[in-house]
Amino acid sequence: MCTVCGCGQGETKIEGQTHGHGFDHAHTHADGTTHSHSHDHEHHHDHPHHYGLGPAHAHAPGLSQARMVRIEQDILGQNNRHAAANRQRFHAHGQFAVNLVSSPGSGKTSLLVETIRRLADSTPLAVIEGDQQTQFDADRIRTTGAMALQINTGKGCHLDAHMVGHALDTLGLADDSLVLIENVGNLVCPAAFDLGEAHKVVILSVTEGEDKPLKYPDMFHAADLMLLNKIDLLPHLRFDVAQCMEYAHRVNPNLVVIQVSATSGEGLEAWIAWLRHGMEHAQALRLETVAALQQRVAELEAQLRPT
Amino acid sequence: MHEMSLAESVLQIVEGAALDQGLQRVTEVRLEIGTLSGVEPEALRQCLEIVFKGSLAEAARVELIEIVGKGWCLSCQTEVTLQALYDPCPQCGKHPVQVTGGSEMRVKDLLAE
Incomplete structure (x- = not known):
């Protein structure tokens, strides 16, 4: 277990199923028979190879066998490869994915519920929920009628791209969907883990203190948008909005800030407009790709035609 | 931060290299860690000690090379x-x-037999 934040490995669950890569599912055949089976695809995360014990005994006297091996690999390389695969998948399907990050209690889930209420009629969407334990958040999202999938990270303090890839397999989203990923409530660790999203969106509530962007700079640096939530409470608090935004822009000069209240609905229009803009962009990119492929197919067919 | 996840990724990279190059034992691992990467060097050291146990890098000395943070004013x-x-x-x-620099987290090289 991590001595700093309590990260643990091997405890991830998707919808209560252990993350053993053996997803059971059922098929119905054309003749009506249904059967279920599992697709086990073993990953070798642990390289069960035998490296031998102790030094080899075949060295020449006076010569050390020690040698320098250049590696030059990013420690997060494997996560980044999974993230790139997720990003490619979002791109190919015109899906707009956002990774919502915040400390616990910032009002992420309430904000999501209100967001879904305003979008669900016009937009295909799904929510991937990350929490250490319980299905509570996915259950709350499902009351809106939206598709939601819960990932439990066990002792893990963040979602990673591998877990999200499996969640996407399970969800089977429609083209041009909005994918809302609610990360584990934690302002530290999720900053470093790319999930393949288009943007990280950091949510800060006015009950938390305006200096959080300076206390947890990595997250505010990694995000493209900050939602300043619970602004309906401002009259009751000593929270300096201008100071908070100044701190946030110190850490990230390009950070866009939208002030919202999930309770009163204030500012939600601007947030929804930001999401719609992203979705339109993702969809336009997909259509461009499709058009380019169609043109390529037409060119190849023209070459095949006898002249 | 999430030093345990990072330490496990380091071990995966080291084991991958060992497999590719037929290494028996790793005696030193050098990592480049940027001062702006959010990594707590001492925590990473402790986590590496834990995950290296029982692996071919069990006795490896860990050297953390600090990469200074740089920016464009x-x-x-x-x-x-x-x-x-x-x-x-x-x-x-x-x-x-x-x-512009200092957010690196890389496995630079190994000393191995």
Whole structure:
């Protein structure tokens, strides 16, 4: 277990199923028979190879066998490869994915519920929920009628791209969907883990203190948008909005800030407009790709035609 | 931060290299860690000690090479050294400074037999 934040490995669950890569599912055949089976695809995360014990005994006297091996690999390389695969998948399907990050209690889930209420009629969407334990958040999202999938990270303090890839397999989203990923409530660790999203969106509530962007700079640096939530409470608090935004822009000069209240609905229009803009962009990119492929197919067919 | 996840990724990289190159035992691992990467070096060291146990890198000495944070000051139009992400420009005292280096987390090389 991590001595700093309590990260643990091997405890991830998707919808209560252990993350053993053996997803059971059922098929119905054309003749009506249904059967279920599992697709086990073993990953070798642990390289069960035998490296031998102790030094080899075949060295020449006076010569050390020690040698320098250049590696030059990013420690997060494997996560980044999974993230790139997720990003490619979002791109190919015109899906707009956002990774919502915040400390616990910032009002992420309430904000999501209100967001879904305003979008669900016009937009295909799904929510991937990350929490250490319980299905509570996915259950709350499902009351809106939206598709939601819960990932439990066990002792893990963040979602990673591998877990999200499996969640996407399970969800089977429609083209041009909005994918809302609610990360584990934690302002530290999720900053470093790319999930393949288009943007990280950091949510800060006015009950938390305006200096959080300076206390947890990595997250505010990694995000493209900050939602300043619970602004309906401002009259009751000593929270300096201008100071908070100044701190946030110190850490990230390009950070866009939208002030919202999930309770009163204030500012939600601007947030929804930001999401719609992203979705339109993702969809336009997909259509461009499709058009380019169609043109390529037409060119190849023209070459095949006898002249 | 999430040093345990990072330590496990380091071991995966080391084991991958060992498999590719037929290494029996790793005696030293050198990592490049940027000062702006958010990694706590001592925590990473402890986590590496834990995950290396029972592996071919069990006895490996870990060297952490610090990569100094650098940024581009938009006011001075020059590259400056940064101690932290939110620091002002050390020359003119102004914000913002765009980070250009120091967020690295890399396995640089190994000494192995």
